[in-house]
Amino acid sequence: xxxxxxxxxxxxxxxxxxxxxxxxxxxxxxxxxxxxxxxxxxxxxxxxxxxxxxxxxxxxxxxxxxxxxxxxxxxxxxxxxxxxxxxxxxxxxxxxxxxxxxxxxxxxxxxxxxxxxxxxxxxxxxxxxxxxxxxxxxxxxxxxxxxxxxxxxxxxxxxxxxxxxxxxxxxxxxxxxxxxxxxxxxxxxxxxxxxxxxxxxxxxxxxxxxxxxxxxxxxxxxxxxxxxxxxxxxxxxxxxxxxxxxxxxxxxxxxxxxxxxxxxxxxxxxxxxxxxxxxxxxxxxxxxxxxxxxxxxxxxxxxxxxxxxxxxxxxxxxxxxxxxxxxxxxxxxxxxxxxxxxxxxxxxxxxxxxxxxxxxxxxxxxxxxxxxxxxxxxxxxxxxxxxxxxxxxxxxxxxxxxxxxxxxxxxxxxxxxxxxxxxxxxxxxxxxxxxxxxxxxxxxxxxxxxxxxxxxxxxxxxxxxxxxxxxxxxxxxxxxxxxxxxxx
Numbered sequence: 001x002x003x004x005x006x007x008x009x010x011x012x013x014x015x016x017x018x019x020x021x022x023x024x025x026x027x028x029x030x031x032x033x034x035x036x037x038x039x040x041x042x043x044x045x046x047x048x049x050x051x052x053x054x055x056x057x058x059x060x061x062x063x064x065x066x067x068x069x070x071x072x073x074x075x076x077x078x079x080x081x082x083x084x085x086x087x088x089x090x091x092x093x094x095x096x097x098x099x100x101x102x103x104x105x106x107x108x109x110x111x112x113x114x115x116x117x118x119x120x121x122x123x124x125x126x127x128x129x130x131x132x133x134x135x136x137x138x139x140x141x142x143x144x145x146x147x148x149x150x151x152x153x154x155x156x157x158x159x160x161x162x163x164x165x166x167x168x169x170x171x172x173x174x175x176x177x178x179x180x181x182x183x184x185x186x187x188x189x190x191x192x193x194x195x196x197x198x199x200x201x202x203x204x205x206x207x208x209x210x211x212x213x214x215x216x217x218x219x220x221x222x223x224x225x226x227x228x229x230x231x232x233x234x235x236x237x238x239x240x241x242x243x244x245x246x247x248x249x250x251x252x253x254x255x256x257x258x259x260x261x262x263x264x265x266x267x268x269x270x271x272x273x274x275x276x277x278x279x280x281x282x283x284x285x286x287x288x289x290x291x292x293x294x295x296x297x298x299x300x301x302x303x304x305x306x307x308x309x310x311x312x313x314x315x316x317x318x319x320x321x322x323x324x325x326x327x328x329x330x331x332x333x334x335x336x337x338x339x340x341x342x343x344x345x346x347x348x349x350x351x352x353x354x355x356x357x358x359x360x361x362x363x364x365x366x367x368x369x370x371x372x373x374x375x376x377x378x379x380x381x382x383x384x385x386x387x388x389x390x391x392x393x394x395x396x397x398x399x400x401x402x403x404x405x406x407x408x409x410x411x412x413x414x415x416x417x418x419x420x421x422x423x424x425x426x427x428x429x430x431x432x433x434x435x436x437x438x439x440x441x442x443x444x445x446x447x448x449x450x451x452x453x454x455x456x457x458x459x460x461x462x463x464x465x466x467x468x469x470x471x472x473x474x475x476x477x478x479x480x481x482x483x484x485x486x487x488x
Contacts, residue, residue: 003036013049015042021055026062033070040071047080056084059091068096074103082113089120094159101166115185118167121160121201122193128160128200164204187217194226199234206238213242214249221254221263228263228293229254231272231285239296250297259301264293265322267329278340279332280423283415286329290322291416323412334410337419344430345402351395351433355388355440384443391436394429401426 009015017039020028029051033039043049052071055063073081081104088097097117106113121128186205190212193201202223206213216222220229227235239246253259267273267286276282294302303317316324405422408414 006032006036006039007042009043009049013043013046015039015049015051017042017051018049018054021051021063021067022058024060024063026066029063029066037070040067041075044075047076047083050080053084053087056087056091056093056096059093061093064093064096068099073100078104078106078110078113082116085117086120089117089124089163092124094163097163098159098166101163114167115189118164118189119192121164121167122189122198123196124160125193125196125198125201128164128198161200161204164201183215186212187215187220190215190223191217191220191226194223194232194235195230197230197232197234199238202235202238213238216252219255221258222249222252224249225252225254225258225260225263228260228289229266229268231268231289233289246296247298251301259318260293260297261290261301261318262321264290265318265325267325279329279336280334280415280419283326283329283333283412284420286322286326287412287416290318330410330412330415333415337408337410337423338406340423341402341405341426344426345399345406348395348398348402348430348433351391351430351437352399355391355395355433355437358440358444359385359388359392380443380447384440384447387436387439387443391433391440393433394436395433398426398429398433401429 006016017029017032020032040051047053050071052064052067052073055067073084076084081100085097085100085104088094088100186209189205190202192198193205213223220226224236224239227233239249242249250260254263273282276285301318401422405419405426408419408422410419
């Protein structure tokens with residue numbers, strides 16, 4: 001095949017290199033480009049059909065690195081550069097995004113194109129990491145031990161952080177940044193980052209433009225109103241770094257004259273509510289949010305009423321709004337807590353039923369003349385008796401704790417401290433009782449069979465003090481079982 005034939009395009013305006021870019025086999029692209037080095041820029045007028053663009057869409061880092069090396073992207077238009085940049089951000093190829101930014105040359109009127117990649121970065125909270133990169137020794141260690149996965153993630157997070165800095169430097173134009181359109185875009189970046197909890201992105205913006213922390217949007221309110229509405233505690237914690245001036249922010253209103261307390265009284269979206277498992281614990285988290293906002297807002301806002309236009313109901317205070325919006329969640333929390341307590345109490349009862357008679361049914365039996373247990377002097381007997389007593393004591397305590405949960409009043413205050421604390425204590429005592437029961441079973445097993453040799457031909461005539469000494473083949477079996485449990 002002659003080089004000119006490789007430049008042929010199909011009905012979709014794509015060359016053979018375009019389809020090679022979709023695969024993971026870099027050598028195919030190398031062979032094609034070796035025959036015709038003009039292919040990486042064909043078609044030059046259609047960025048969607050460019051091989052490099054398609055490779056970036058697939059996210060194959062090796063293919064992208066090679067095609068970027070052989071593609072002269074400086075010959076592309078500014079809009080095509082931005083399209084490539086947006087695609088690299090969407091596929092988390094931040095190292096390639098850096099290279100594209102290095103070749104990007106925008107005219108003063110084209111700097112508005114940078115808003116789109118900034119917005120995309122604002123919506124990526126997990127990709128903006130610390131600015132400093134890992135050291136060379138750490139890179140080698142991580143790459144050798146974990147095939148580079150953790151190191152690559154750290155490098156990408158650092159690259160994303162630097163990318164935000166570079167974009168801000170490119171965007172930093174005094175004449176442009178003073179326009180109303182720029183202020184609107186900056187507020188949009190602030191809102192998008194606050195919604196998803198992109199703390200690093202917000203810190204970069206606020207350091208560059210400190211006045212943003214005081215900027216108020218007509219629809220969303222301030223940065224902290226957005227954080228409360230979407231339950232982003234890491235973003236909201238920035239308000240404590242302002243000092244005494246935080247009282248001024250706490251008195252601001254969002255759309256519909258909603259204060260911070262009104263927003264805290266509303267239910268968040270389902271994805272933010274479900275970051276805590278269990279309706280009762282979700283209710284506790286909502287109460288903690290409301291109490292935390294009460295500490296910073298002026299007391300004069302506690303009784304300020306807000307008219308709920310959507311439901312058509314009359315004016316309500318923030319506390320009344322909270323009670324109304326969380327009524328269903330409170331009922332679900334009560335049901336979830338009772339079901340959990342019932343299930344755990346059933347397990348605790350079964351454990352108590354098993355370990356109570358075991359204390360009087362001694363392994364090995366008692367001496368017929370004296371009534372003293374036969375294995376009284378054995379260490380395993382002591383382990384058995386103590387662990388059985390521990391299992392009995394803690395299972396009984398667990399039953400009582402879960403019983404108090406079932407008889408609770410399930411008020412708002414109960415969900416805040418009492419019920420979660422009882423649940424945690426009940427689960428802890430139940431876990432200890434299960435561990436005690438397992439230890440008692442193991443001790444009883446060794447107590448009965450410790451003197452019976454499983455391999456009498458290789459030991460001491462049929463009796464030995466340790467099962468694993470006379471039967472060493474048990475060690476691999478026990479090791480295999482433990483490894484299976486750990487790495488299941």
